Amino acid sequence: MRGLVLCLCLFALPVAAQDKAQTLADIKVELGQLMAQFNTLKAELVQSGAASNGAAGGDALQRMDAIEAELTRLTSRTEEIEIKLNKVVTDGTNRIGDIEFRLCEQTEGCDPGNMPDIAPLGGVDTAAAAPAAAPAAAAEDAPELAVGEKSDFDRAKAAFDKGDYQAAADQFATFLSAYPGSPLSEEASYDRGEALSQLGRTADAARAYLEAFSSKPNGSFAPDSLLKLGQALGTLGQVPDACVTLAEVGNRFPGTISATNAQVSMQGLKCP
Secondary structure, eight states: TTTTGGGGGGTHHHHHHHHHHHHHHHHHHHHHHHHHHHHHHHHHHHTTTHHHSSSSSHHHHHHHHHHHHHHHHHHHHHHHHHHHHHHHHHHHHHHHHHHHHHHTTTTOOOOGGGGGOOGGGGGGGTTGGGGHHHHHHHHHHHHOOOTTHHHHHHHHHHHHHTOHHHHHHHHHHHHHSSTTTOOTTHHHHHHHHHHHHTTTTTHHHHHHHHHHHHHHHSSHHHHHHHHHHHHHHHHHHHHHHHHHHHHHHHSTTTTSSSHHHHHHHHHHOOOO
16 A cells, blocks of 8 residues: 555645536536627627628627637637546546555455445536536535434434444444435544544544545545544554655645644654
């Protein structure tokens, strides 16, 4: 697993890419609307005869042709950027999959051959996400939970709070399997990592922390998930990877308690 976590420093790029994917889609929609309005105005200009009798200002059609060419160029440019953007997200997703695979190799009972497919980084497919950007944001503000979803989560949380870590780890795993993409998935993965850590299953815990972080790299549990992942790697003897991961906590979340704790852990590991 040596050197794998070096890719964590690149996570910020795909995350930013996810936000830009929505922005690009908005731009494409606006350009399409603008082009449609432009064509309507151009048709009205021609039909009214203003373009030929000088009422619109001499060579109006030539100027409109130039504007149309620029709109076409901008539309083409956004499509080129979108292609590059999708490649960045794909590369980031593949790197997370690589870490998942290597952690699975160190996890007792985990079969690398039966691992599920890795969802696009951040859980969003940039190739198809654009029109749904606004509804998705609204859904995040007021998440809708399936029947029994909150009660299943609360049951696992209660087991953890009581110190029944094995039951908590099992119930959080069941929850994540039963409700993929749940708004509570990030917290469930993080809490599962905490339960597994209490059981001394460090490799399993590291994988859970990685799942929590990769599911929402800018989520409320992301700083601690990245911190705990780095600490777990250090416990597993992967010191170079641990140092890179812990340093990334400060890079991504400066000024937080997690960043301070990461610095303390780096000193303990004698990171350069």
